[in-house]
Amino acid sequence: MAYKHIIGNKTYSFLDLKALLAKASPFRTGDALAGLSADTYEERVAAQITLADIPLKVFLNETVIPYEKDEVTRLILDQHNSQAFLSISHFTVGQLRDWLLEDTTDLVKLEAVGPGLTPEMVAAVSKLMRNQDLIAVARKCQVITSFRSTIGLKGRFSTRLQPNHPTDDPRGILAGIIEGLSYGSGDAVIGINPASDSPEAVLKILLLIDRLREQFDIPTQSCVLSHVTTTIELVNRGAPVDLCFQSIAGTELANKSFGINLSILEEALQATRSLNRGTIGDHVMYFETGQGSALSANAHHGVDQQTCEARAYAVARKFNPFLVNTVVGFIGPEYLYDGKQIIRAALEDHFCGKLLGLPMGVDACYTNHAEADQDDMDNLLTLLGVAGCNFVMGVPGSDDVMLNYQSTSFHDALYLRKVLGLKPAPEFEKWLIRQGIADRHGTLLDHSFALNGNITGLWKI
C-alpha cells in the first residue's frame, strides 16, 4: 500500500511500508549504497511524519518481506502475541513513541507489551526517536540472563573478555585471558574468535579455558565463536561447550549465506542445553548481529539495514539467548561511515533489542577505514553505560590483533564502572574480591593476583 504526505506544494509518496521505513531512517551509507535512502532532508522528515501516523496494526498486515518467501517473516507473525499487543493495538507509531517515554510506562508495562511488538514496529518507532529517547527507554528495560553468572541486573555492567590470537596459539590466548581477569574483565563470557574453524582447533581452546576456569573456580562461561555446525559436532563429542555461538541476520536468505536456518539453531540450542553445564541458569546461546549484514550478502529484499537488524532480534528471541551482541562498527564505512553513524546505530540496536526482550550488549568498535577513533568509542561507551547496556567487549588495549579492528579495552570497562558506579556480575564481583583482584568498591588492587603463581600447569595444553 502507498503512503503519502504533503509539505507545502510538494507531495511525497512512498510505495509501501518498507520504502517508507527506509526513507524515514536517519542517514547511513549502507542505505544509500542500497539505493533506499531519502533523496533530501525534507523527504526524510516527510517519511518520518508519515510513519508517525501509521497504525501499529498495519504492521501485522503488511510485511516487508513476504510471508511465503521468508521464514523470519513467518517466525515474526506466527509468534506474535495478540494478547500482549491488545493494550497498544490502537496506537500509531508516533503514539507508541510518546507512550514509551511517559513516566508511567515502567519496566512492568514494557515487559507486558514486549511479546506484542514486532521487530518492524520497534524499528519504525526508533526512527522517530532521538538518541536521548533511545537511551531513556532502553534504560527502563531490564533483561536478566544467567548461566554461571547473572548478567543484566540494574547497577551491573559486564564484559566479554576477548583474548583473540592471530594463530590461536594457546599461550597467546591464555596470556590475554589472565591479563583480562586481572582487570576484572570476563564476567559475561570469555569468548574467543578462532582463526581456524576446524573442530580440533576449537576443541583445544575450549579445553584450555575450561581447565583455567575449573582450576580457579571462576564464575563465568566460555565460548569459542566457531560456526554453529562445528559447535554442534563438538557438543556431540562431549566437548566442554558452555555457550553456543552463531552470527545471525534478519532475513532467511542472509541466514542462508551464514550457513544456518531456524531449525539448525533449534538443534544447537537443544544440543548445548543437554550438556547442563550452567549452574544458575540455562541460557546457552550467544548471538552476534550487525546492521548491514543482509545487504552485504545481497539478501536485504530492499529493506533498510536497521529494520533488517531488528528482524534478526526476532530470530534471537526465539532461542532465549544468554547474550546478544551487535557488532556495530565492524562492517565498515560503506554501511556505517563515521562515529556519528556508528553511535546512532549502536543506540538503535540496543534499544530495539532490549524492547524485544533481549540481553543486549554492544561491540563498540571501528575499523581503520571508518571515520572514527577512540574518542567516538568513548562517547558511545558512556552513552551505552547510561542506557543500561548489559555488556561490552574487553580487548587488550582496544586492539584486536586477530580481527584487525578496535573495540573497547579492559581499561574502558573499568572507566565506565567507575564514572557510573556500576559493578560486575554479582558472582564475579565476589570472585574478584576473593582473588584479591579488586576490593569491595571495585577498585583494582595493586598486587598481582593468585593466578599468577599458579598458572604453570596451564601452559602444557
Place this chain on the structure above:
Amino acid sequence: MEDLENSRNRQDGMSFLKGFTTARIGIGRTGTSIPVKQSLDFKLAHAHARDAVYSSLEINSLIDSIANFNLPVLCLESKVTDRAEYLQRPDLGRQLSQHSANELAKQVKNFDVSICIADGLSALAVQQNASELLALLIPTLLKDGLTIGPICLIRQARVAVADDVAQSLQAKLALILIGERPGLSSVDSMGAYLTYNPQRGSTDELRNCVSNIRHAGLPAQVAAGKIIYLIREAFRQKKSGVNLKDNQDLFID
C-alpha cells in the same frame, strides 16, 4: 619525575605474558586508564593506519620498479572520484572509468594472465610489496609458457575491477595485487586475488586469495610459491575459488 611516573603507571607483575602474544597486554594503568605512553603508542599506530588508507599510488616510482619486466604498463582508474566516495561506494570501485575502459579496448587482446596492481585500502602496501612479488612471479609464469598482458596500475580500485580488466583483455586468468584494510600493526599488508575465467560480476567464492603479504607477515617468497601453485592448478582444473583452496596445503611444503 620518573619516580612519579613509575608510581602512577603501575607495572603489573605479569609482563612476562607479553612474550606469548602481539596483543597489547601488560600496558599498565594509571587509575583505571591507559598510561600516557601506551595511549600515544596506540594513537601513532592508528595514525599510520589512517595515513595508509589515504595514501595514493605513486605511479612513477611504481612504473620504475616494474620496468625491468619488459611488459607494457597501463595507468587506469575506477569510476570513483575521491577517497570519501571510494569508502562509501564499493560498487564504483569495482568498475573502470569510461576513459580507462576505452583505453583498454584499444589494447592487443588474448592473454593467459592479466596482472593488476591497485591501491585498495592501502596504496602503501602495494608500493612496498608489489614489485618484489612480481619479480618472483613473472619469470616463473613466462617459463611455464603463459602469456601475460599489460600490467595495469589502477587507482581507487576494489578487487573485482580485475574482472573488468581481464574481460576486456580477454585474459583467461585475472591476478590483482591490492592493499588490504590496514590493521594497527599491519598498515602495509597486500593481498593477491586470482580468478580463473573472470567475468564482470564474478563473486568472491570464485576467487582465491593469498593475504597478509608483507615483510613482517607472509614474505614474498612464500606468497609467490602459493600464488604460482594456485595459478598452475587453476589452469589445470580450469577453475578457481573454494575448490582449489582445499588442496593448497598439499603443495606448500
